[in-house]
Amino acid sequence: MPDFETIRLDRDAAVAILTIDRPEKRNALSSAVRAELIAALDQLRGDDGVRVIVITGAGDKAFVAGADIAEFAQRTPLEQRAAMAGRTVFAEIAAHPKPVIAMINGFCLGGGCELALACDIRIASDAAKLGQPEINLGIIPGGGGTQRLPRVVGTGQAMRLVLSGELIDAAEALRIGLVDVVHPAAELRERTLEFARKMAEKSPVALRMAKSAIRAAAEMPLSAGDAYETELFITCFGSDDRREGVAAFMEKRPASFTGR
Known part of the structure; x- marks a missing residue:
């Protein structure tokens, strides 16, 4: 396991927790943080003991408060x-x-909002504040914010956030679909990890195929997406996990998935 200086990598059962550890800088995304996150993601890609990844920020003030402006x-x-x-x-x-x-x-x-947008699911504290305030610096989002944000919240809400630079609270982020779940701050970690652990009990094959199919929906016409879904379904159908899942259902017992 590599030695990281700006992030921490912890385990909770089959869940890996990547924590950006620069609380004194509100966990700003420096080049070192970006490089270490990529290295950790590469490591976790080949780790069969990890089925779900959670990304968060150290402390209770910031997930990621943006790019490291002093750096650029x-x-x-x-x-x-x-x-x-x-x-x-x-x-x-x-x-x-x-x-x-x-x-x-x-x-x-x-950049922190863009990092969250790149994730598959966003679970927020009720104390969270979100936004794309780059316009206040005379620039625009540069980490996919103008592309992923409209796909998540729609063009109008993306225009509102990017062109105004305003920050919104967790309740408003939930209303427009920028986050998927909101928990009280004191319960955020426990309830997020509980959700992640339940997800990690599912078939790794099916998790991988489902993510790929849903991601493709934003890139493909419906007809091509349907065809791609069918191919991924057949891949799942040929797996040991499918056989175990069906057997467990028929035998009325919990499934024990292996990822094969």
Whole structure:
């Protein structure tokens, strides 16, 4: 296991918890954080003992309060282009074969909101604040915010958030669909991990196929998506997990999935 300086990697049963550990900087997304998150995601990709991933921020003030502005303040446009080239943590989360849950424990702004948008499920504290305030710096979201946000909340709400730079609370984020579940702050970790553990009891094959099929819905026409779903269904149908799931149902017992 690599030694990380800006993140922590912990385990809870079959759930991996990635914590961005820069509370003094409100867990801002520096280049080091991005690189270490990608390294951790690579590691977890091949770890059969992990079935679900949770990403959160250290402390109770911020999930991720945005990019590390001091890091890019003096860059030229060419330097910034170079910094944005190659693999991005946002794309790596979205494409990861295992479900990724954002546990939003505070400020979730700018690059932090984009990080959450890249996750498959967003569970927030009732004290969370979310937004894309880049417009206040004379820039626009650069981590997929203008692309993923409209797909999640619709064009009008995305325009509202990106063009105004306003922050919204967890209740409003839930209303527009930016987050999927809201819990009291004191219960956020316990209830998020309880949900993640229940998900981790499902077939890893089916989890992987379901995520891939749902992600494809945003990219494909319906007819192509239906055809892709059928192929993934057949992949599941040929798995040991499908045989175990059906046997367990018929025998009225809990299934024991192996991921094969």
